[in-house]
Amino acid sequence: MTKIPTRNIHPGMIVKNDVKDRNGRILLPQNSSIEEKHIRVFKMWGIFEVDIEQSEDDSEEMLETSNLSSKEIKKASKIISPKYAKSNINNPGTKALFKQNALLVAKNLNKGEDAESDDGLSLPDTDGDLEQEEKFFQEINLNSILDNEIKLFTLPDIFYRLTEIINNPRSSARDISYVVEKDTALTARILKLVNSPFYGFPQKIETISKAVTIIGTKQLTTLAMGISVLELFDYVPSNYLDMEKFWKHCLAVGICAKLISEQIDYSESEKLFVGGIMHDIGRLVMLKKIPKQTAAALKYAWDNDMFLSRAEKKCIGLTHSKIGSDLCDSWKLPPILVDMIKYHHQPAQGKYNLECSIIHLAEVIVNALEIGTSGEKMVLYLNEKSWKNINMSSNAIPPIIEQLNNEIDPILELMR
Ligand SMILES: [Fe+2]
Ligand SMILES: [Fe+2]
Structure with a gap:
């Protein structure tokens, strides 16, 4: 069974469950x-997706593969194979991801587009001078980084006010409307998002108070928190990582996490959307506060075909997950959000296991499809326990990818 967006269903498909309206x-x-x-x-x-009894063939149809030759698909598989070298290709989720990835690349080849993507990275060149690199790492004093640099990183003011609201069980719809409405840019972004097909509410939502009544106080506060971090990406002058592409990566993980949650009927999808947006906040902090060291770790990962977290640990002694979650802890963020940030690379260790697993899967998908970039070169190893824990059919991967590819650019545009 797979949930298919209504715009992609066609006559002849069989509905798996009753299709009901909102009443x-x-x-x-x-x-x-x-x-x-x-x-x-x-x-x-306003029914935006339907449970469909789906065969493997239907999944492939989603990508309109009819005009692709097997030669093109083989060529595409060959192109993408090296980046899957460290992943578990026998896992059903990774397998489905690889297949869709190959089809997308084949589609581009068919259109005459270059399969090589612009990775958005420009790494410092040390000409392979090991001595220089060693010296560079020795100069890093971990304690001073933590005490003097990273701890000084702050979030937008409104984020703290929203955190107070979410942590206070007595917060009302009025409190959230009052705080959000004072920030016109945030208000505009929230209203654009809740009125977009991504949320797909049938009626127009014109005010924050209306949005609160429809979405719920906690959910709207969570959503506002996620959207309010957007401005952080503006203030990071990075010579090494294209920040627009990095923001696209984070937003795509948020969208993908929400899409996964909808497939498995997880009700509080806002948490996952925001967890996705914030999952790499540690890397954002590193780029802002210790840019040289972060770039050196990136280079080390690329030179050695290594996962970025490993390279960070080796070069800096700390990973972006640890830096991000420690900061979020000190900002008193809801524990579930801290957990998703801390364990998105080791989801089985998270207390909120399912949520961490969903963010992890979303990141694996986004990273493999190269939607934006976080600097990760290799496709991540999909945690087997997490895959089982999410308990989603691999048939759901193609429609998730299709919807993600359809949603990402419009949402990116309306968040500007
Ligand atoms: Fe990421
Ligand atoms: Fe990450």
């Missing part, structure tokens, strides 16, 4: 074959 009224009973008129009714009632 619980059945629009089409389970096991019915979809006709053109049903699709119109779904759209009219």
Whole structure:
């Protein structure tokens, strides 16, 4: 069973479960074959996705592969194979991801586009001078980094006010509306997002108070927290990592995490959206506060085909997950958010195991498809326990990727 966006369903597909409107009224009973008129009714009632009984062949159809030759697909598989060298290709999730990745690259080849992407990185050149690199790492004093640099990193003021609201069980809809409405840029971004097809509410939401009543106080506060960190990406002058691409990576992980949560009927998808947006906040802090060391770790990872976290540990002694989560702890962020930031690379260790696993899977997907960049060159190893824990069919990977590719640029645009 796979949830398919309504715009991608076609007559002849079979609905796995009853399709109901928001009031619980059945629009089409389970096991019915979809006709053109049903699709119109779904759209009219704001049904944005439907559980479909899907075969493997249907999944491939999603990518309109009919005009791709097997030669192109083979060539694409060859191109992407090296970056999967450290991943677990036998895992059903990784396998499905590889297949979709190859099809997307083949599609580009078919269109005559260059398969090589601009990675958004320009690494410092030490001409392989090991002595110079060694000296550079020796100069790093870990304690001084932590005491003098990283701890000085602050979030936007509104973020702290939102944290107070979310941590206070007595917070009301009024409190959140009052805080958010004072920030016109944030208000505009939230309203654009909740009125976009990504949320897909049938009625127009014109005010924050209306958004609170529809989405819920906690959910809207969480969403506002995630959107408010956007401005942090503006203040990082990085010579090494294209910050627009880095923001795209973070936003894509948020969108992908939300899409995964919808597939498995996890109800509080805002938390995952925000967890995704913030998962690499440690790397943002590092780029801002210790840019040279961060660039050196990036280079080390690239030169040695190593995962970035490992290279950070080796070169700096700390990973971005640890730096990010320690800071978030000190900012008194909700524990679930801290956990997602801390364990997105080791999801099985998280207390909020399912949430950490979803962020992890989302990052594996986004990283493999090279949507934006965080500097990671190799496709990450998908944690087997996490994959089992999420308990999602690998048939869900193609529609998630398709929806992610459709949503990312419009959302990026409306968050500007
Ligand atoms: Fe990431
Ligand atoms: Fe990360």
